[in-house]
Amino acid sequence: MAYSDKVIDHYENPRNVGSFEKGDESIGTGMVGAPACGDVMKLQIKVGADGRIEDARFKTYGCGSAIASSSLVTEWVKGKTLDEAATIKNTQIAEELSLPPVKIHCSILAEDAIKAAVEDYKKKHK
Amino acid sequence: MRLPIYLDYSATTPVDPRVAQKMIPYLTEFFGNPASRSHAFGWKAEEAIEEARGHVAALINADSKEIVWTSGATEGNNLAIKGAANFYKTKGKHIITQKTEHKAVLDTVRELERQGFEATYLEVESDGIINLEKLKAAIRPDTILVSIMMVNNEIGVIQPVWEIGEICREKGIVFHCDAVQGAGRVEIDMQKLKADLLTITAHKIYGPKGIGALYVRRKPRVRIEAQIHGGGHERGFRSGTLATHQIVGFGEAARLAKLEMGAENERVRSLRDKLWNSIKDMEEVYVNGDLERRIPGNLNVSFNFVEGESLVMAVKDIAVSSGSACTSASLEPSYVLRALGRNDELAHSSIRITLGRFTTEEEVKYAADLIRKKVEKLRELSPLWEMYKDGVDLNSVQWAAH
Numbered sequence: 001m002a003y004s005d006k007v008i009d010h011y012e013n014p015r016n017v018g019s020f021e022k023g024d025e026s027i028g029t030g031m032v033g034a035p036a037c038g039d040v041m042k043l044q045i046k047v048g049a050d051g052r053i054e055d056a057r058f059k060t061y062g063c064g065s066a067i068a069s070s071s072l073v074t075e076w077v078k079g080k081t082l083d084e085a086a087t088i089k090n091t092q093i094a095e096e097l098s099l100p101p102v103k104i105h106c107s108i109l110a111e112d113a114i115k116a117a118v119e120d121y122k123k124k125h126k
Numbered sequence: 127m128r129l130p131i132y133l134d135y136s137a138t139t140p141v142d143p144r145v146a147q148k149m150i151p152y153l154t155e156f157f158g159n160p161a162s163r164s165h166a167f168g169w170k171a172e173e174a175i176e177e178a179r180g181h182v183a184a185l186i187n188a189d190s191k192e193i194v195w196t197s198g199a200t201e202g203n204n205l206a207i208k209g210a211a212n213f214y215k216t217k218g219k220h221i222i223t224q225k226t227e228h229k230a231v232l233d234t235v236r237e238l239e240r241q242g243f244e245a246t247y248l249e250v251e252s253d254g255i256i257n258l259e260k261l262k263a264a265i266r267p268d269t270i271l272v273s274i275m276m277v278n279n280e281i282g283v284i285q286p287v288w289e290i291g292e293i294c295r296e297k298g299i300v301f302h303c304d305a306v307q308g309a310g311r312v313e314i315d316m317q318k319l320k321a322d323l324l325t326i327t328a329h330k331i332y333g334p335k336g337i338g339a340l341y342v343r344r345k346p347r348v349r350i351e352a353q354i355h356g357g358g359h360e361r362g363f364r365s366g367t368l369a370t371h372q373i374v375g376f377g378e379a380a381r382l383a384k385l386e387m388g389a390e391n392e393r394v395r396s397l398r399d400k401l402w403n404s405i406k407d408m409e410e411v412y413v414n415g416d417l418e419r420r421i422p423g424n425l426n427v428s429f430n431f432v433e434g435e436s437l438v439m440a441v442k443d444i445a446v447s448s449g450s451a452c453t454s455a456s457l458e459p460s461y462v463l464r465a466l467g468r469n470d471e472l473a474h475s476s477i478r479i480t481l482g483r484f485t486t487e488e489e490v491k492y493a494a495d496l497i498r499k500k501v502e503k504l505r506e507l508s509p510l511w512e513m514y515k516d517g518v519d520l521n522s523v524q525w526a527a528h
Contacts, residue, residue, distance in 0.1 A: 003439070011436075011439065014507060017506065017507055019512065031509065032526060033525070033526070034525030034526060035470065035471040035474070035510055035520060035525065036469075036470035036471065036474075036525065037470075038433055038435075038459065038470075038474040039433065040509055040510055040525075041509070042509035042512075059507055059508060059509040059512060060507060060508070060509065061431060061432070061433050061507075061508045061509055061510045061511075062433050062436065063433055063435040063436050063439070064435065064436050064439045066433075066436075067436060067507060
């Protein structure tokens with residue numbers, strides 16, 4: 001299957017790979033997917049004093065489209081408030097990366113990862 | 127060295143230039159219909175076909191009258207399985223096969239189940255090989271057909287088809303063997319291998335695509351019902367005008383395979399071992415299937431915590447295939463690896479590398495270096511690798527299946 005140029009770009013030069021320091025209170029972590037299904041995404045957001053996401057990191061086990069989807073959302077969430085980030089839809093991700101129908105689940109997973117990271121942060125700061 | 131490097135010889139092989147040369151005149155010059163009895167064009171084509179039949183028969187030490195041309199392995203497997211089942215259906219309706227067969231066998235048996243036959247799909251052991259005692263236990267009084275492959279297409283393991291032949295012969299059960307991945311790699315002698323039907327195809331032995339053969343035993347005689355009807359070609363087993371150029375190519379490929387198999391196997395095995403030796407010291411790397419009872423050119427490995435499809439994408443300078451099919455909603459990993467009892471993670475993390483006639487040592491070295499580098503890179507990206515390194519037991523994690 002041929003991948004789109006954008007998928008290949010994100011795959012070959014993934015943005016914001018890595019993990020934040022453990023125990024940092026300004027971090028929200030979302031881990032979604034399952035190894036048995038062939039993809040696991042870990043997305044972390046670092047939230048500033050103004051309530052905006054100032055940085056993000058990801059690690060993904062999965063196909064090229066899954067890696068590209070998570071790389072892309074680390075860029076998109078930066079500068080957004082938590083509520084704004086949670087409105088990112090999988091269809092936007094799929095459209096940006098020109099994902100074929102069989103890879104739509106990768107974009108759904110990325111959307112879930114953002115929601116899970118936001119949730120995690122909110123839970124910590126209740 | 128030209129990139130990308132072809133390391134997918136189990137998918138298909140290039141036509142050997144010597145084979146291609148032999149085929150060309152039969153497209154332009156000797157184009158006659160081999161069924162034309164009334165002129166020299168037909169005679170010339172028929173002569174070429176019979177010479178090729180002899181070469182294919184010789185590769186498996188059979189009589190040339192036992193060779194029936196088909197369009198390839200899928201048709202050969204269909205003809206053998208449906209043909210035998212339908213011919214012997216008054217004797218019984220039970221068929222035995224196994225879970226790691228090629229889809230051309232599995233789907234054919236499934237179709238027969240829809241038509242009222244019953245089937246047993248044997249499990250394989252964790253090394254990929256079937257247990258003969260389990261086979262014996264599965265045989266019923268109404269078992270009419272056993273279909274077991276010689277060599278598995280994904281993991282390259284060699285099944286004990288010689289012993290299976292003995293078991294079936296003793297019980298009077300027709301034994302079909304899909305030998306597509308075995309021909310030209312494993313010595314096949316139909317005087318010793320008691321298969322009644324045996325499928326082979328040209329494009330796995332450096333011949334052209336679109337031509338295969340079904341061996342149909344004459345002594346003792348096995349009967350099959352034709353699946354394609356028409357002009358009565360191939361003694362009624364398979365009608366249709368013969369593709370002379372394809373058959374000439376198959377014949378030449380078979381002749382070369384018989385001649386060069388010994389030396390080629392040794393060379394390919396040593397390259398395969400070099401490849402494995404240069405990656406096996408990496409952490410969490412597993413060979414899938416028995417490494418000894420395996421064709422020389424196959425290496426199927428799982429790199430734990432790296433997803434196979436992304437690895438195939440990362441090593442795009444080498445053409446290999448992945449056991450992970452992340453292309454459907456179900457994200458099913460290879461059914462063959464699952465049948466070995468490999469967990470889903472390892473099944474998703476596998477790639478199949480298959481070497482062949484034109485693989486060089488330089489290419490193998492390049493492939494090994496590339497694989498090492500890219501596995502390391504993808505592990506840096508992998509949350510599972512990070513957890514493994516942090517000492518987290520991945521089996522203890524509650525994953526949200528999706």
